[in-house]
Amino acid sequence: MSEARGAAVAPESAPVVALGAGRMGRGIALVFAYAGWPVRILDFKPRASDAFAALREEIGRELRATLADLAACGLFDATAIDTILARVTVVPEAGAPDALRDAALVFEGVPEVPAMKREALARASALAPAAIIASTTSTILVDELAPAVASPGRFLNAHWLNPAFLMPLVELSPGRDTEPAVVARLKAMLESVGKVPVVCAARPGYIVPRIQTLAMNEAARIVEEGVATAEDVDKAVRYGFGLRFGVLGLLEFIDWGGGDILFHASRYLVGALGHERYAAPDVIERNMERGDIGLRTGRGFLDYAGLDRDAYRLARLRAFAERLRAEGLARPPVLDAPERAA
Incomplete structure (x- = not known):
């Protein structure tokens, strides 16, 4: 509970x-x-x-x-x-x-x-x-x-x-x-x-089913195309996608890295994989035109005006560290490693 x-x-x-x-x-x-x-x-x-x-x-x-x-x-x-x-x-x-x-x-x-x-x-x-x-x-x-x-x-x-x-x-x-x-x-x-x-508004799929249907279908295609095994796809989701988005929401993550990254990545994938399902929605291009690409500009999907950005980043990094500890993946640095020649 x-x-x-x-x-x-x-x-x-x-x-x-x-x-x-x-x-x-x-x-x-x-x-x-x-x-x-x-x-x-x-x-x-x-x-x-x-x-x-x-x-x-x-x-x-x-x-x-x-x-x-x-x-x-x-x-x-x-x-x-x-x-x-x-x-x-x-x-x-x-x-x-x-x-x-x-x-x-x-x-x-x-x-x-x-x-x-x-x-x-x-x-x-x-x-x-x-x-x-x-x-x-x-x-x-x-x-x-x-x-x-x-x-x-x-x-x-x-x-x-x-x-x-x-x-x-x-x-x-x-x-x-x-x-x-x-x-x-x-x-x-x-x-x-x-x-x-x-x-959420009365639209088919609400929020989570719409997002997860796309993600699950894409995971199945990756296996179907021989890109990766089912085991490695699920490992990637648990330790990459899942861990990341357990701390940062999807739209918050766009702002964290910058909407410009999603804009260019989407254009690349449409061309490289030959399918419009990778195309970014119009809101991404509109944000680009306005310069509202996220945390570093002060506005993206979320408004960061007046936010202590350093404190915000540190809080999110601490949340990531907690997730790593929960997964048993947080390790102390190795301090007694043998010296390597320059």
Whole structure:
């Protein structure tokens, strides 16, 4: 579980409801129960009583096993597992009215079928009159689903990255009718449980899926073309791409080195590899024309006016050093090496 950021929001007596008993609902349930909230996993699929009992047992075993793994990783003391699990209730479909009536927050996580989602959202929003309603869909845009929601001003998409109980990022995508206060409230609630929410427009792919789809496809092409083995591509990503961008964001890195470097590298790759997918977007050329190429000019994608640039660089270098230490790659200098002839 990640460390909480931002303004604190104390756990409420009103529960969080995970609508759907699949992987995403279970992960979200763990996040909020870990942070002290009462949680209901609502199985929104009608089942016979024996089938539901089997599902409830399966969910209990899975949540306990996941918490045991997290405790084994040193994130918390395993003696707290029962306390956390006691906050989670698995509710059958017939119990939906009682489960939703007093909900503070409902995360819809039914299968990625628009008609199923609309039906679930219509019913749940009618039963949860005061709750913020958020769909966890990774593919369906918020305004395609909003008409199904009673009072759509309280509805938005909240795309969690798997596994939800570990990954800090949640991409929030408000729709045309989403009230700004609802976005602010959900951001605060997520920050209070250790998540890092970002807000993006209702466009296909949000932020991370758009970037990672390009990166994963390019990695596959490198292997397909015989440029490198899968093992070496992944090693390059872990110790180059991943380490670097775990400290500097992609746009921050453009500014760090200079947008002019990306501009010229993109032009070279288009010519050398013969494909427009390497072409820089227009914003890179516009920044070049204005001279806004990053840290050394004071402005790029980010504004560095008034920033102590030396202190900023040192802070980033310290963060890199911490990453190296975490990977076991930070070594002291060799001081007793034999003298070499000049």
